[in-house]
Amino acid sequence: MVQAHAPAGPKLNRCRVPLRWKWSLAVADFHVQSERGYNAGLIEAPQQMQCMEVWGGSRLTAQGVEFGGLDAWVYSKPHGEAHSGGDVYYASSCATGRISRLLLADVAGHGKSAASAAADLRTLMRRFVNRLDQAEFVRLMNGQFAALSRAGIFATAVVTTFFSPTRRLMVCNAGHPRPLLYRASSGRWDLLGDAAFSNIPLGILQVAEYQHFDVELQPGDCLLGYTDALIESCDADGGMLGEEGLLRIVRLLGDTEPSKLIGILLGEIGERYPQNLSEDDVTVFVARANGRQPGCTFRDKAQAFARFAGSLLRSVDPRAERPPWPDLNLANIGGAIVPALGRRWRSRRMR
Numbered sequence: 001m002v003q004a005h006a007p008a009g010p011k012l013n014r015c016r017v018p019l020r021w022k023w024s025l026a027v028a029d030f031h032v033q034s035e036r037g038y039n040a041g042l043i044e045a046p047q048q049m050q051c052m053e054v055w056g057g058s059r060l061t062a063q064g065v066e067f068g069g070l071d072a073w074v075y076s077k078p079h080g081e082a083h084s085g086g087d088v089y090y091a092s093s094c095a096t097g098r099i100s101r102l103l104l105a106d107v108a109g110h111g112k113s114a115a116s117a118a119a120d121l122r123t124l125m126r127r128f129v130n131r132l133d134q135a136e137f138v139r140l141m142n143g144q145f146a147a148l149s150r151a152g153i154f155a156t157a158v159v160t161t162f163f164s165p166t167r168r169l170m171v172c173n174a175g176h177p178r179p180l181l182y183r184a185s186s187g188r189w190d191l192l193g194d195a196a197f198s199n200i201p202l203g204i205l206q207v208a209e210y211q212h213f214d215v216e217l218q219p220g221d222c223l224l225g226y227t228d229a230l231i232e233s234c235d236a237d238g239g240m241l242g243e244e245g246l247l248r249i250v251r252l253l254g255d256t257e258p259s260k261l262i263g264i265l266l267g268e269i270g271e272r273y274p275q276n277l278s279e280d281d282v283t284v285f286v287a288r289a290n291g292r293q294p295g296c297t298f299r300d301k302a303q304a305f306a307r308f309a310g311s312l313l314r315s316v317d318p319r320a321e322r323p324p325w326p327d328l329n330l331a332n333i334g335g336a337i338v339p340a341l342g343r344r345w346r347s348r349r350m351r
Contacts, residue, residue: 056090056103056125058118059083064259067093068100069164071290075262076283085281087227088118088155094130094326097294098164101125101134104285105157105202106176106227117153120144130326134161138172138210145203154203158225162217164293169223170214175201177231178243180250184220189250191243192223219291222258224250229280230265234273241269258288 064073078085086107093100103125107114121141128137138159145154156176162169171179173193181192192215199210217223226246233241241249249268256264262284270276311323 055092056088056122058085058088058107058114061089065091066290067091068097068162068294069167069290069292070100070162070287071258072102072285072287073259073262074283074285075266077281079279079281084115084118086114087281087283088114088121089283089285090121090125092125092129095324099130099132100162100164101129102160102162102225102285102287103157104176104225104227104283105155106281106283107155108153108201114153117145117148117155127322127324130324132161132163132327132329134159134170134172135210135212138174138212142174142202142208142210143206146206148203154201156201156228160223160225160287162287162289167217167289168214169217170212172199172210172212174199174210177226177228179226180224180247181215182222182224184218184222187255189224189247191247195243217289219289221289222261223287224261224284225287226284227281229277229282230269230284232280233269233276236272238273258286261286 058078059076062075064071066072072091074089074091076085076087076089078087088103088105088107090103091101103121105121107117121144124137124141124144128134131137141157141159148154155174157172157174158176158179159172159174160169171192173179175198178191178193178195180189182189193213197211200208231240231242231246235241235245239245246269250265253261253264253268266277266282266284315323
């Protein structure tokens with residue numbers, strides 16, 4: 001267990017999911033000091049979040065939440081003094097709390113174009129919040145960036161969907177640095193995905209086939225996602241870390257509490273070379289499988305149904321967003337009524 005100079009990670013706000021998320025929004029004053037390591041001064045501004053809404057963006061934040069069988073922590077810092085950056089992070093939970101989606105994207109471009117891309121991604125996240133299969137979401141996301149390609153906008157991204165009844169995590173990596181996966185059974189971190197197999201970034205081609213794979217997460221397993229500021233940092237000898245260098249550092253940190261991992265990792269990278277983490281946006285998320293199944297009361301279900309019905313009524317207006325329809329499959333719809341049906345689901349493409 002790493003103890004020396006460990007900063008307090010973002011506080012995890014435990015709440016009864018799926019129908020209310022209590023996020024601890026925070027502003028972090030990011031700086032690296034040689035003796036104290038990574039340091040984040042948090043200014044909390046609690047926000048109540050209803051189910052079928054999407055949280056995220058591209059602004060400064062440091063926070064944690066529990067939802068849909070996962071504990072998650074996010075830290076994001078735009079480059080310099082920018083109000084928002086090119087790193088985009090979103091999280092959502094479906095009406096029953098069984099489907100949790102995490103998106104991390106690095107948009108090549110800043111300013112108004114990147115902000116517009118972030119807003120488009122939020123709209124897509126809301127539209128697909130109840131969808132179990134993420135393939136269409138990724139396809140439409142690619143189309144959104146392809147339409148912005150004339151402005152030089154494209155993005156790398158990691159899209160993950162966790163289905164708590166089966167504990168399976170579907171992953172699509174669109175040209176992004178590979179996440180790291182920790183297995184509690186072995187106590188070991190490894191890169192998730194094959195370096196020889198990689199999808200192209202979003203927006204490069206109007207029509208592109210994106211491959212997905214899935215893994216099963218046991219309680220205590222962790223996923224670490226990040227943007228390229230980490231692997232483009234330098235080691236003490238001045239050489240670029242790369243994916244393998246980042247993996248080596250994470251393994252050296254040992255059995256670190258997930259809530260503290262982001263702070264300790266950024267502190268370790270920052271101390272290795274003076275310019276590290278200061279030349280680009282920095283975003284990191286950690287998600288841990290907690291082994292708990294979401295539960296909701298009759299009142300919670302009624303409120304979720306009312307929100308969905310409201311979205312249907314608003315969709316009569318052709319200018320309104322499309323309603324968040326679920327997949328027409330037994331696991332998603334039937335599993336919301338009979339839990340055993342949900343446990344029958346497997347993703348269509350597995351590697």
